Amino acid sequence: MALDKFDWLESFELGITDVDEDHRGMLAIMKKIERAADNEAYDLCNELLEELLEFTIAHFKREEKMLEDVGYPNVQHHREYHTELLARAKAVMNVCRDIKSKDNLKECCHEMFSFLVDDVVTGDLKFKSYMEEMGLIKRP
Numbered sequence: 001m002a003l004d005k006f007d008w009l010e011s012f013e014l015g016i017t018d019v020d021e022d023h024r025g026m027l028a029i030m031k032k033i034e035r036a037a038d039n040e041a042y043d044l045c046n047e048l049l050e051e052l053l054e055f056t057i058a059h060f061k062r063e064e065k066m067l068e069d070v071g072y073p074n075v076q077h078h079r080e081y082h083t084e085l086l087a088r089a090k091a092v093m094n095v096c097r098d099i100k101s102k103d104n105l106k107e108c109c110h111e112m113f114s115f116l117v118d119d120v121v122t123g124d125l126k127f128k129s130y131m132e133e134m135g136l137i138k139r140p
């Protein structure tokens, strides 16, 4: 299931280079997490989760700045949405940190995947159409 999501996410592009690059960066870390979970490398997994969180925080900041720069009217709403996602991610990570079994760790990874998917799909699609309307990205 996770792999399907990976494949799907890989082909998912907003058409905004910096944002797409960030999303791909998050995906790359997630793949490492998946591998670490498969290998039952718990310490590495936790390190990578930490890295993912840091990267995600940085991505959200960059994305919010970009939205401000283009005058996106719902930037405040999107910022709040990010804050919620981060709270969820931190909660999941706190659970992951104490896990010492392969199945449970996989479970945790899946939680993290759905969190990325939620950000990209339900969150970022909302500004994609605005960017298209403004002629900031090309319609496919």
Ligand SMILES: [Fe+2]
Binding pocket: 019, 023, 059, 063, 119, 120, 124
């Ligand atoms: Fe994003």
Ligand SMILES: [Fe+2]
Binding pocket: 063, 078, 082, 119, 123, 124
């Ligand atoms: Fe976003």
